Amino acid sequence: MEDITVVFDEAVAPEDRTAPVLIEGLPGIGHVGKLVAEHMIQELGAVKIAEIHSIYFPPQVLIGENGVVRLCNNELYRCSGEKGAFLFLIGDFQSTSNEGHYLLSQVYVDIAHKLGVKRIYTIGGYGVGHFIETPRVITAVNKESLSQLVIEAGGVFGDGEPGGGIIGAAGLMLGLSAPLEIEGICLMGETSGYLVDPKSAALVLEVLTRLIGISIDPANLKERAGEMEVAVQRLLEQEKKSEEELSYIG
């Protein structure tokens, strides 16, 4: 097994894999990024074009309908319409190791580069640890000239927030794409951090759609968040149990 494997759906022609924009919504604080990206995939009818497997993901399979398992993975979706094509990077998990975060993020930006991506949006939550009445969309960029754009779309630059850094793929993809001349914008919805947060996701969606010039109905976000909360809680319980199990079997 390669450390990281990317398998494209061969039924999708190479010219139907490219796009100028990639939106990353991997799991993270409040699952804001995941919620926004999966909502967009659903609303825009994006289709899966590639799967990414890695030894840096948790060593487990996930059980779907009818008891059919699949390796946990990250996936690339794509849609194309009037406003051009979009790629989406979503998935079950991020890396379980520090080194894996770097190696996976490098693969993500390399894929983006090969598929003609000129701008990456990474989406996440910014956990503040308490319920927040009017969440802001904190932003970061990998090139100064992008700042104005983001502020006009409703993002704000936290004065030194998030306290010095962005962890995981949402941050590393911005840093690693700069040398490839890919523009990077990170949008983080403020959230308590405890639950899947549709309110924060709706605000991020608003800023993001303004930036990419399309409009998406946020109506189903709340319902989707409820379903995701159930799935997330299950995974967390499983993870806790699996740590015990691994310490037991390992």
Add this chain to the structure above:
Amino acid sequence: MEDITVVFDEAVAPEDRTAPVLIEGLPGIGHVGKLVAEHMIQELGAVKIAEIHSIYFPPQVLIGENGVVRLCNNELYRCSGEKGAFLFLIGDFQSTSNEGHYLLSQVYVDIAHKLGVKRIYTIGGYGVGHFIETPRVITAVNKESLSQLVIEAGGVFGDGEPGGGIIGAAGLMLGLSAPLEIEGICLMGETSGYLVDPKSAALVLEVLTRLIGISIDPANLKERAGEMEVAVQRLLEQEKKSEEELSYIG
């Protein structure tokens, strides 16, 4: 030392290593898989044909009779009879690291593939955390067409159980064997998770033997479980001590 080494017993001719079915019973929750597999090996008179060593196993040797040590390992057994040949994968431990779980499981399915295996059964326990009067055999498959088969044999698909995933080799071997066109079925006996559980093992054995079309007397399972419990407790105590020791010497 290679990261993972597979050494076949050269006394066993290549044609006496193959089989269409592999049954995995590595250590795990309630040691259900290990108990079932070792019981079958004993009852069917299977013989060891290969040993697997790895730097991903705990860094220790085990002491056998007369104080003779051996590296901890995983082993491949094989038996052959009227109903065809069977391979068994058993062992002392699973990987100590996340990455090792993937790399070892890949080696296991690659071996299976080379030895002509068309179907892998992975066996484990499904820990529920409390004593259970009438344990079920929860199942998962790597191909939808296998579902009907498993249900007819007495397995059940837990509605979203085990809560989203199967950890370690039992799960990964199902996921990793699919691309090799090997069918995979996982049978998990419900168990408290605290002790080696012969009752749960007997139920799994029942479903499994129905699936592979042979019959095996479960009579000795209880006694075997008692012996295994002693050995497992010893290993657990040792492991606890070795963590302290390693932190002390390392």
Add this chain to the structure above:
Amino acid sequence: MEDITVVFDEAVAPEDRTAPVLIEGLPGIGHVGKLVAEHMIQELGAVKIAEIHSIYFPPQVLIGENGVVRLCNNELYRCSGEKGAFLFLIGDFQSTSNEGHYLLSQVYVDIAHKLGVKRIYTIGGYGVGHFIETPRVITAVNKESLSQLVIEAGGVFGDGEPGGGIIGAAGLMLGLSAPLEIEGICLMGETSGYLVDPKSAALVLEVLTRLIGISIDPANLKERAGEMEVAVQRLLEQEKKSEEELSYIG
């Protein structure tokens, strides 16, 4: 992504990269080394000539002015004047893994070797766990003949202090540079270990400047320490949060 990448500023000619002396001030106890090295860089007007990225650093980006992110890194600065040229190695973090500490330190001394460095000064704090009225500058060397030199400059050899070892780059660079015939001197300012410590830094600066034969005004050290304390606290909070986050998203 390479495990460790060193990128020199191409605008700096190869002959403007060399120096006989390298001063290391990576983060550590009391941030004494970082404070001394950054102060010297500022006062001497040293300019950045190279950046070092690595998968052994924490998997995050740092947010600068206007929300522009950068990968966390280590950096090489250089200045040149009457008393010759000096290289400085500073950075955001040290390695997150034991193995990474060795691999990064080896890269640091290899760079030094290529750039003509004949002597390395590593600077750190020696945490004593309580406030200390008159801190000493504890020293260590990688060659016995250096001892006299260091004592004349005001350093002291702790009788068996620091209790048997120097952790991280400050220690490893001394050990790894010896086979390359590079002299190594470590200066550790006694400090409580709880806060960025300008008093300890001023004493280390005094010994160091005496050793390298230049004079540097310590006046701004206190102010600089205050600013650094704010930044360090932010990073520490972030790190704490990121551990929770990583355990959550990973």
Add this chain to the structure above:
Amino acid sequence: MEDITVVFDEAVAPEDRTAPVLIEGLPGIGHVGKLVAEHMIQELGAVKIAEIHSIYFPPQVLIGENGVVRLCNNELYRCSGEKGAFLFLIGDFQSTSNEGHYLLSQVYVDIAHKLGVKRIYTIGGYGVGHFIETPRVITAVNKESLSQLVIEAGGVFGDGEPGGGIIGAAGLMLGLSAPLEIEGICLMGETSGYLVDPKSAALVLEVLTRLIGISIDPANLKERAGEMEVAVQRLLEQEKKSEEELSYIG
């Protein structure tokens, strides 16, 4: 830097490096092995012939006389006399990772093999967690035919002790040397595990010298144990501090 480096003293001719017997006394429970091996090296006037460095050791240097540092390492000593030549493997630490234990132990037995070693003695302590009036010397072997020999020399085979395994180099070297046709005997002196234990060491020394056919005065063991206890306590304190430090700087 190589992951593991072995450097022989070039002043020692190849024919003065060989020996039929290697005695391993790396740090471990009660430092029994280290105490026995260092005592023998001293009493027999063995000289250092090689140093082993590795990224799997703790990332630190140790400070010796006059503040001169050295990388922590493992070392090979050799002496030769009437009863033939002996090699000794001692050192500051064992591996900090599971995988490193395997990789280092493989290097140790490969060196032994190249130097003509036919038998390896690994020495350790067997921690029982309480003060013990008359400690036994528990033994293990890598070949059944060695058992009788060891019992005649005063060793005992613990009935299932140590509870299923021997951790670290003392165990792995036995397991890994078997395929190279090197005989392996492990001698573990029962000890509380809390302190460097000269009483336990004296008993192990008695059994070991009987096995190798030489006689060594145990008189200085007690004094040596006292000195070692001081050094060990220092390292342990340092280690505790360095964990805090590393979490702080890393």
